[in-house]
Every structure is written in structure tokens, then in C-alpha cells.
Amino acid sequence: MKNTKKLQLAYKGYVKNVVDGIEDVQMRYEEAQREIFNVIEHHEVEQDHKLLVRMFRISSYWLSEWKYRVLIKGEKNAMGLKQAQKVVFYQCMVRHIYKDRYPNMMLNHYSFKLNIVALIHFSMYGWKKEEDVFFDFIEKYLGENIMRANDDNRHVWYLLELYLRSSDKTLFGVNQNIHTRVRSKLAEKGLDHDIIPEELGIYSEVLDRWNTPDLDEITQLIGKMSEYHSVLAAELGQSLEFGDFRYTFYPHEILFLLHVRKRIGLPNPEHFDDFLMNSPEANIEIQDPEPYPDQDPILQMVDGYYRKNYPEYIPNKYGKLFE
Structure with missing residues (x-):
């Protein structure tokens, strides 16, 4: 059961972290811009993996910008959030370039969780073309060195399964119990799978009755999801499912459920009484469809470099994206 006082103290720490870190994130973004420009300007092909390594600083900058505008300035738009998730997409596309050159590479700030969170947001934003490209990538490379899936976060597997069920797609031939299916398939291939959860708790209940x-x-199920999220969010700074400062008080797993239900005409609660679902991040406004964000100049530079120098770069198959 959540401790309301502890949760509120964690929230204060969460907001303070945004304020205290904004200048540092800006500085790292500018450093990345200089480093990326130098690699591209001097055409340092043997060093161009640095473009991938530095991309995380772009997403960190935009995530911080989004949080600052929502939590501090009281805005409700998703612009910075869209930018951060767009970077996640390109990190995958760029990793593909190095899958053979560096088969054992350490993936800088890689997270299967962030990939799935970006995918479901593309669905929420109505970015159909980019969503399909991203899903095809995940489907093709799931478990390989550029799409490692040994993830212990229950809500990630719930999100993936809800996405599959609501979009009539499959992975490994199924759209139910996807966590156990992936765990089994990775084990067969001798790939890391040991921390994938064997059961999903409250999320199994939701998946059984999501529609x-x-x-x-559905109101009662959402209440249970919010309780689960809140208990873990209160442990801010710990290596727990929602305690890592990134999306601690952003209940995207609930918002996605509300989105897919609304899309097929099912009723949703009109208001919530709990702390989490009344947080500023829970109440951002997402249009249908959501406009694409303006091009980030560094990301645009990176994309242009790979389009020009690597014919196998996946976006080359699809022409312009995010436009």
C-alpha cells in the first residue's frame, strides 16, 4: 500500500531534480553538438560510432526540457517528450549500422523499456508511418545485439502486449503472454533472458479485461495500476520499475490504456482522485494526430550523415520521416 506522505516527498525530489539538472543537461547537449559536428565535418568514418554514443544527450536534453515546461512552467504540451522519443527511434536505426562492425558493442544508455515506450507513444501520436517502421525493426531484431530484450519491468511487457492486442499484431506468432514467449525464444537461442518476469501481477488482470x-x-483496474506505480515511484532514486527519475510520475502505461480504449469507443473514467493521475505529466494534452516536432538540428545532422554515407541505413528505404 502506498505511503502518501512518502509519495509526495518523492515528487518534490523529482521536481527538484529537474530544476537542479537543467543547466547541466543543456551543457552536455551543447558538448554533444560540437563533438558530432567535428566527426561529420572531418568525415571520421572510423570514429562515427561516436554519433550514436552522443545521441543519448539529445534525448536527455529534450526530456529535461519537457519536464521543465510541464512541471515548472505549467504547460501541457508534449513537444519535448516527442523529441526525446524520436531520438530513441533514431538510436535504433543507427545501431543497425554497427550491428556487424561491433557485434559485441556496449549499447550506450540502451534500454528495451525506452524502445517500447517510444513505440506506444508513436501509436498515441498517430505517427503511423514511423510506428510501422519501428515495429518492423523490433520484430526483426528482438533479442539480437541491437535489440536486447532481457528486461525485468513488468509494465514494459504489459505495454508491448497491449500494443499487440490492440493493433492486431504479433511477435513470434503470438499476441498474448508475450513475456513468456520471448523468454522461451531467447532461451532457445542461448540469449540473455533470465530477468524477464514470469508473471505480470496487476498487468495480467488488465490484459485479461483491457477491452x-x-x-x-476498468476504473477499479486503473486504480490498482496507479497504486502499483505509486508505491514504486515513492522509492525515487532506487533501481525499481518507476524509481529512476525518467518517467517516475508519468503514468504512460495508464494513459496508453485510456488511449486504446478511446480509439475503439470504450468508456473511460472522466476524472481520477489519486495523486499520480492528477500529476502534471499525467495531464499533458495529446492531439489526434499529434503534429511532428520541429527537427532538432543535431539529430538532423546525424540523420543526414547516415543517409549520405550508408546505403543500408534503414530510413533510406522510407524517404522522409517525421514530416
């Missing part, structure tokens, strides 16, 4: 027409039932 119920009963408003009271």
Missing part, C-alpha cells in the same frame, strides 16, 4: 465495456471494472 471490458464495464466502466466500473
Whole structure:
């Protein structure tokens, strides 16, 4: 059961972290810009993996910018969040370039969780073309060195399964119990799989009833999800599912459920009484469809470099993206 006082103290620490870190994140973004420009300007092909390594600083900058505008300035738009998730997409596309050159490379700030979170947001934003490209990538490379999937976060596997069920897609031939299917497939291939959860707790209940027409039932399930998220969010700074400062008080797993239900005409609660679902991040405004964000100049530079120098770069197959 959540400790309300502890949760509120964690929230204060979460907001303070945004304020205290904004200048440092800006500085690192500018450093990345200089380093990326130098690699591209001098065409340092043997060093161009640095472009991938530095991309995380772009997403960190935009995530920090989003949080500052939402938590501190009281805005409700998702612009910076869209930019951060767009970077995650390109990190995958760029990793593909190095999958053979550096088969054992350490993936800088890699997270399967961030990949799935970006995918479901593309769905929420109505970015169909980019969503399909991203899903095809995940489907093709899941478990390989550029799409490692040994992830212990229950809500990530719930998000992936809800995405599959609501979009009529499959992975490894299934759209149910995807966590156990992936765990089994990775084990067969001798790939890391040991921390993938064997059960999903409250998320299994939600997946069984995600499309119920009963408003009271879905309201109760959302309440359980919020309770689970809140308990872990209160442990801010710990290596727990929602305690890592990134999306601690952003209940994206609930917002995605509300989105897919709304999309097929099912009723959703009109208001919530708990702390988490009344947080500023929970109440950002997402249009249908959501406009693409302006091009980040560093990301645009990186994309242009790979399009020009690597015919196998996946976006080359699809022409312009995010436009």
C-alpha cells in the first residue's frame, strides 16, 4: 500500500531534480553538438560510432526540457517528450549500422523499456508511418545485439502486449503472454533472458479485461495500476520499475490504456482522485494526430550523415520521416 506522505516527498525530489539538472543537461547537449559536428565535418568514418554514443544527450536534453515546461512552467504540451522519443527511434536505426562492425558493442544508455515506450507513444501520436517502421525493426531484431530484450519491468511487457492486442499484431506468432514467449525464444537461442518476469501481477488482470465495456471494472483496474506505480515511484532514486527519475510520475502505461480504449469507443473514467493521475505529466494534452516536432538540428545532422554515407541505413528505404 502506498505511503502518501512518502509519495509526495518523492515528487518534490523529482521536481527538484529537474530544476537542479537543467543547466547541466543543456551543457552536455551543447558538448554533444560540437563533438558530432567535428566527426561529420572531418568525415571520421572510423570514429562515427561516436554519433550514436552522443545521441543519448539529445534525448536527455529534450526530456529535461519537457519536464521543465510541464512541471515548472505549467504547460501541457508534449513537444519535448516527442523529441526525446524520436531520438530513441533514431538510436535504433543507427545501431543497425554497427550491428556487424561491433557485434559485441556496449549499447550506450540502451534500454528495451525506452524502445517500447517510444513505440506506444508513436501509436498515441498517430505517427503511423514511423510506428510501422519501428515495429518492423523490433520484430526483426528482438533479442539480437541491437535489440536486447532481457528486461525485468513488468509494465514494459504489459505495454508491448497491449500494443499487440490492440493493433492486431504479433511477435513470434503470438499476441498474448508475450513475456513468456520471448523468454522461451531467447532461451532457445542461448540469449540473455533470465530477468524477464514470469508473471505480470496487476498487468495480467488488465490484459485479461483491457477491452471490458464495464466502466466500473476498468476504473477499479486503473486504480490498482496507479497504486502499483505509486508505491514504486515513492522509492525515487532506487533501481525499481518507476524509481529512476525518467518517467517516475508519468503514468504512460495508464494513459496508453485510456488511449486504446478511446480509439475503439470504450468508456473511460472522466476524472481520477489519486495523486499520480492528477500529476502534471499525467495531464499533458495529446492531439489526434499529434503534429511532428520541429527537427532538432543535431539529430538532423546525424540523420543526414547516415543517409549520405550508408546505403543500408534503414530510413533510406522510407524517404522522409517525421514530416
